[in-house]
Amino acid sequence: MKYVRYARYVLLALVIAMYVRGVAQETPEGVTIHVIQRGETLYSIAISYGVRVNDLARLNGIVNVGNIQIGQRLLVPTGEVDRPSVPDxxxxxxxxxxxxxxxxxxxxxxxxxxxxxxxxxxxxxxxxxxxxxxxxxxxxxAEVVETANAPAETVPPATPDTQIVPTPTTEPVIPTETPPTAAPEESSNLVHVVQRGETLFRIAQQYGQTVNDLTRANSIGDPTLIYAGQRLIIPGYEAPEVAVDLPTPFTSIDVTPQTLVEGKTVRFRVSTAVPTLISGVFLGRELSIGSDETHTLHTILQGIPLFTEPGVYPLELVAVGMDNGETAGYSLNVQIVAGPYGREYIRLLAGRDGLLDPAVEQAELTLLENVTRPFTEPRYFEGQMGLPAAATIISPFGTRRSYNGGPFDRFHSGTDFAGAPGTPIIATAPGRVVLADTLNVRGLATVIDHGWGIYTGYWHQSQQNVQVGDVVTTGQVIGTIGSTGRVTGAHLHWELWVGGVPVDPMQWVQFAFL
The missing domain is CATH 3.10.350.10 (LysM domain)
Known part of the structure; x- marks a missing residue:
């Protein structure tokens, strides 16, 4: 019996020796092999060997530098590695x-x-x-603003308002457009490995491409027929060299736009290597987070309240592994700057001054906050928002307002469109109607829930064509322009709430947040 056991040991030793010799023969000259251990990142491995993250990524064909696995074997260059020239x-x-x-x-x-x-x-x-x-x-x-000192109120001290401008202001109203993203420079092609749940549209957006760009570069006949693991050429795109150092299981974090503006929307997109539950706090608010079906791609959409003090604020994230329960935290500092908002003078129609009563305003605002607070599933919207009416914009979001010669103690919480009474109002994205009622200040009002904490409001209507519970589609006529509520004449006030905060809706017309 002991001879059999001895023979087994000898056989095992021979197998191990052959494996080691085979590995040694397969290892190219000028490199060594590193087996990834628990807690290591590509950045920490690069530092330990005195090489760059991008060198390891290119040598091992790694597209996502944060997506590495325990036990994975990495080729590491052992010779002299040229460092990048140091820019200014x-x-x-x-x-x-x-x-x-x-x-x-x-x-x-x-x-x-x-x-x-x-x-x-x-x-x-x-x-x-x-x-x-x-x-x-x-x-x-800039000094980082502590979370405890960050604004936590949904609405700033000034009172939001919804009126058109009867008299031109002496101070010009500055448009609040989002600058376009610069096109990528011509360079060598990048290869993207399709992940479960991704679409060609989402991948194209990620790299600033169009679906047609990707279908042509990859000879794809049907853009809907892509599969997990498929390797796609991203034409004319070269991934920027960055020095990412993220704790496991975080693999990447994207912030769009990189400089935040009061009254605008920010998107944080977080990728994780394994199925993960993400929670977070920003500006004193607990964040609501939408995840894909694999729980490895997580999207946070949040509005920045008007009157947020310019400064640097921390985004605090916590990740909990769904399989192992392991917890990791990460803090990211982002900058918020003041928005380019002007001033407007408003003269109300006779007999409507009573609608300036703060008690009336606050009661209606509390109702709206309650309606727009829930984070709901499913997510109805895709891509950019449409416009709510075929009409001219007469008053942008964010302007500070003076009523009947009074102080500038209110702000405009939406975008106003001029229109004759009876002009059709259309839904700007798919969703479910959660409010269809007559309010004091906002008149005949409709609120649509688009999912994931995104709501649009349509005020001062003369007629409503929907009721609570209706599911609407983009472009569907939901009512007509009117002059109900606190107004100076017929118009549509279009409002958009993100994460419980009213924000500039025109940013969503110009940019797709998904």
Whole structure:
């Protein structure tokens, strides 16, 4: 019996020896093999070997630098690796730290901190310009606002209003357009590996492409027929070199836009390597988060309240693995700037001054807050919003307003469209009607829930064509323009709420947040 056991040991030793010799023969010259251990990231591995994350990614065919697995075998270059030339400045990207940026360029974090007058390395924020050379100009640093001091109220101190402008203001109203995204420069092609639940439309948006660009580059006949694991060529796109250092299970974080504006919407998109439950806090609010069916792609849509003080604010995230229960936290600093909002003078129609009563305003506002607070499923909307009427914009979102010669103590919480009484009002996206009622200030009003905390409101109608519970489609006529409520004449006031906050609806016409 002992001879049989001995023979088994000998056989096992021979198998191991043959495997090791085979591995050694398969390993190319100038590289070594690293087996990924629990808790390691591609960034930490790169630092331990004195190489760049992008070098490891290219050598191992890794598209998503955050998506690596325990036990995965990595080829690591052992020879001299050329570091990138050091530019004058580096713009901080989501997931980067001051240390990872310094290491990426072969610099000392302490030297970079001194050069940029950064006392605390944890205070850098997305979009900040970091000076890397002594003769370059750094971006002014800003103090991170503690969450406890961040605005937590849905509506700022000034009272929201919904009126058109009867008299032109002496101060010009500045349009609040979102600058277009720059087209990617011509470069070598990138390969994207399709993940479960992704669509060609979503992938195209991620890289600033069109669906037609991807179908032509990959000879795809039917854009709906793609599958998980499929490798897609992204034409003319080169992934930027970044120094991402994220804790497991986070693999990537995207912030759009990178500089936030009061009164606008921000999208945080988080990817995880394994199915994960994500929770978070921003501006003193608990965030509602939409996840795909795999629970590896998580989307946060949140409005930035008007009158939020300009500054740098932390986004606090917590990830809990659905399979193992492991918990990880991550904090990301983002900058909020003031919006370009003007002023308007309003003269109400005779007999409607009573609708300026703060008690009347607050009661109606509380009703709207309750209606627009829930985060619901399913998500009805896809892509950009349409316009609510074939009419001219006469008053943009965010303007500060003076009524009947009084102080500028109210703000415009939506966008106004001029229109003759009876002009059709159409739904700007699919959704379910959650309010169809007559209100004091807003008149005949309709609110549509588009899912995931996104609501649109249509005020001052002369006629309603829908009722609570109706499911509507984009372009469906839901009512007609009128002059009910606190108005100076017939018009449509269109409003959009995101995460319990009224925001500029025209941003959603110009940009697709999914």
């Amino acid at each position: 400045t580096h713009v901080v990207q989501p997931g980067e730290t001051l240390r990872s940026i310094a290491n990426f360029y072969g610099l000392s974090m302490e030297d970079v901190a001194v050069m940029n007058e950064i006392a605390n390395p944890n205070t850098i924020y997305v979009g900040q310009k970091i000076r890397l050379l002594a003769d370059s100009t750094p971006q002014a640093t």
